Amino acid sequence: MRRLAILLCFLLLPAPLLADIREEAVFTIAANGHHVGEMALEFQExxxxxxxxxxxxxxGIFGFVTRAQYDGWSEGQRTEDGLLQSSLFTSRSERVFKTREVQVRFDVSGMPLEVTITPESERTSHSHPALIPPGRIDSLSYLATLFLPLAGTCPGPADLYDGRRMTRIELMAEPGPEGRLICTGTYRITAGPDHSLRKG
Known part of the structure; x- marks a missing residue:
């Protein structure tokens, strides 16, 4: 399967527009109603x-079987339209089968400049920067836009790149309780391998 569709749901509270921002959050990850993981986020500007x-x-049982964990960070600058543009994306994923480290550097247009992947065997046909069109943002930087004050709306659609695949994300805003904003949408792989816990 070369395309993956998932449901994303984030609860956003109104945030003041500040020169400096520091936000932290911890989320529970659920699949089909079952608690399968935790996620801790920290955004600083x-x-x-x-x-x-x-x-x-x-x-839980999922963690016992997969031993899966992920650590990553991205950095960059705020654009003129108030959104984020990544300059560096780094990730390390581990599971019972293997460990993978990825680093991607971007220019100001969102063009990947350099991709480093360890081990080399984890590179794909989309790990060559010259083959990737501009206007990309890494997945963590897009997630970080949820911490920005966006005047009561969700981040717009974006083309993502993680060093191994290209994806497309589109969110829609829905009103939530107590003045909260719910962002739901789709995430689709447009080129490159599926996300998989299988070996290889």
């Missing part, structure tokens, strides 16, 4: 430069 850190780990 100073003078238009940001850093976003993400750590997630599997729990």
């Amino acid at each position: 100073t003078d238009g430069q940001y850093r976003f850190d993400v750590a997630s780990w599997a729990t």
Whole structure:
């Protein structure tokens, strides 16, 4: 299967527009009503430069079987339209089968400049920057936009790149309780391998 569709649901509270921002959050990850993991997020912005850190780990029987955990961070700058543009994306994923490290550097247009993947065997046909069109943002930087004050709306659609595949995400805003905003949408792989816990 070359396309993956999932349901994303985030609860967003109104946030003031500040020169400096520091936000932290912890989420429970559920699949089919079952608790399968935890995710911790930290977003920091100073003078238009940001850093976003993400750590997630599997729990329960799923965690016992997969030993899955993820650590990643991205950094970049705020654009003129108030959104984020990544300059560096780094991730490390571990599970019972293997460990993979990825680093991607972007220019100001969202064009990947350099992709480093360890081990080399984890590279794909889409791990060559020259083959990737501009206008990309890494997945963590897009997730970080949920921490920005966006005037009561969700981040717009975006083309993502993680060093191994290209994906497309589209969110829609729905009103939630107590003035909260619910963002639901789709995530689709447009080129590259599926996300899989299988070996290889």
